[in-house]
Amino acid sequence: MTMATQLNGARVAFVATDGVEQVELDQPWAAVTDAGGQPELISLADGKIQAFNHLDHGDTRQVDRVLDDVDADDYVALVLPGGVANGDFVRVDHRAVSFVKDFFTAGKPVGVICHGGWVLIEAGVASGRTVTSWPSLQTDFRNAGAEWVDQELVVDENLVTSRKPDDLPAFTKAVVEKIAAAV
Template identity: 45%
Template sequence: MQNLQGKSIAILATNGFEQSELEVPRDKLRGAGATVHVISLEPGRIKGWDKDDWGNPVDVDRTLDSVSADDYDAIVLPGGQINPDLLRVEQKALDFISKFWSDNKTVAAICHAPWLLVETGIAKGRKMTSYPSVKTDVINAGAHWQDSPVVTDQGLVTSRNPGDLDAFCEKIAEEIKEGRHERRAA
């Protein structure tokens, strides 16, 4: 993975995130030298979902109220069915995600997290992938859904599922290293 020394990355999640979809990017991006903060709605710990049952808690580094998108180079949105469904009704979370997009920074979402891209309007006109059960939502939001492990589109990185985490993390690092992305109209 590319060296991300000096880069800061936000991982936005709440209870019910898919365990590997938060932990693997967090650990790989930190391993590449980035500062990575797990950001959530409340302080303390959030509990993951590990395949078919509750997983392990993860420490929250910062609360959403205490951060700004200006502090970060990219945002990573883990999936799981519960996590993005809870976040997509939180206007502060949607505003936080939208700010990364409007500032031409890297936005990465995996599995069910493209629901957040649908909710913010980011999906419209973009090439994307997602977990198959989210496909219709993504298409109905105006995205060009692709059946690929990882899809990138002008700083937007989406991935189907936890089996694609290595490629997902590599693409995140690549997009961050490219810097801000001038986004052509969808």
């Protein structure tokens, strides 16, 4: 099986909105595409979202589908990129929280980096898990019943977590491997 075909057209949901950390959206997206998957940008509203390079405006990205029109059954896996504003906006949207819960209920692969971890906490799926994230989320995770560790990559069953953009090579590799195992 070659890298270009190992995902065999698997649909992968990327949930993000304004404030997403651009590199944390773009690099996993490219890895899924390069491995033969079909990523889709799912957001809170139709149109475009504004990505950021830390605190500076980055590029905009076209939304493929809105949360009202998606079902976890339509996707093999889920990726939650970071960005402080993105993580905060997504975690307070009940549709996004429900969508995330559905992936966990179904036992599907979920990749989460940086501040995307807030959505796991809000969805009530962090308890009993070992995770990592941007360090400022460690108390939130511990209060939610998770074991937070400061590591480049943590794989806990079908959940893959990483801390920051520097961790993207390990994160994208692990996410693609988890998705390939589920195809």
